[in-house]
Amino acid sequence: MSLLQESEASRYKRMAAERAVELIQSGTVVGLGSGSTSALVVHRLAALLGEGKLKDVVGVPTSLETESLARSLGVPLTTLEEHPFLALTIDGADEVDPALNLIKGGGGALLREKIVAQASQREIIVVDESKLSPQLGTRWPVPVEVLPFGWNSQALYLEGLGARVVRREAHDGAPYRTDQGNFILDCAFGPIARPAELAAKLEARAGVVEHGLFIGITSELIIAGPKGVEHRRPSG
Numbered sequence: 633m634s635l636l637q638e639s640e641a642s643r644y645k646r647m648a649a650e651r652a653v654e655l656i657q658s659g660t661v662v663g664l665g666s667g668s669t670s671a672l673v674v675h676r677l678a679a680l681l682g683e684g685k686l687k688d689v690v691g692v693p694t695s696l697e698t699e700s701l702a703r704s705l706g707v708p709l710t711t712l713e714e715h716p717f718l719a720l721t722i723d724g725a726d727e728v729d730p731a732l733n734l735i736k737g738g739g740g741a742l743l744r745e746k747i748v749a750q751a752s753q754r755e756i757i758v759v760d761e762s763k764l765s766p767q768l769g770t771r772w773p774v775p776v777e778v779l780p781f782g783w784n785s786q787a788l789y790l791e792g793l794g795a796r797v798v799r800r801e802a803h804d805g806a807p808y809r810t811d812q813g814n815f816i817l818d819c820a821f822g823p824i825a826r827p828a829e830l831a832a833k834l835e836a837r838a839g840v841v842e843h844g845l846f847i848g849i850t851s852e853l854i855i856a857g858p859k860g861v862e863h864r865r866p867s868g
């Protein structure tokens with residue numbers, strides 16, 4: 633990807649993020665996603681709170697990184713324990729299929745992201761158009777969060793399901809650890825014909841804590857690209 637393309641992708645992410653923040657109302661508790669697009673959401677929310685255009689908005693962060701960003705920008709935070717039901721969450725995604733099913737977890741925050749999404753009445757996903765895909769798994773592996781205990785048994789199980797499995801590494805070459813202290817196994821299945829069936833197989837395995845297939849969770853998708861911003865809902 634050239635520098636020019638990179639800056640275009642960032643611009644589209646910003647456009648999608650800004651449109652999504654328009655859906656936030658004063659006096660609400662909002663789930664704050666993780667990743668670079670969600671960071672733009674947090675920046676925009678902080679700006680609107682600072683300008684007094686939004687008031688009394690409190691966020692539930694989906695990762696320690698988002699928590700730290702929100703704190704640094706002065707966005708008030710709460711917890712899911714205190715607010716177990718959220719009207720709205722805004723989050724990014726790595727891959728989006730035509731039914732608005734997702735692969736998430738590129739940033740490793742899939743477990744908290746899914747917990748917060750399932751506690752939200754509306755899960756708004758914000759992406760640049762490069763995330764659209766004809767079939768999940770075409771462009772991105774499925775991140776699977778596993779307990780470190782016996783992790784290699786889970787890797788073999790996942791290979792048995794047809795995946796090429798890579799344990800994610802941190803910058804220093806040590807195993808990457810999630811906010812819960814678990815490992816991530818990035819599982820390249822190739823195009824996934826029946827993602828719900830695969831999700832069920834992943835959920836059936838002890839030691840698998842969570843996976844990055846978000847099936848039937850998206851309420852609304854906001855996509856930005858060269859033609860502008862589009863707002864989609866799942867059909868049917």
Ligand SMILES: O=C(CO)[C@H](O)[C@H](O)COP(=O)(O)O
Nearest residue numbers: 667668669724737738739741
């Ligand atoms: O699922 C995620 C983190 O776990 C992110 O939402 C996903 O990786 C998209 O990230 P970005 O907005 O940086 O492209």
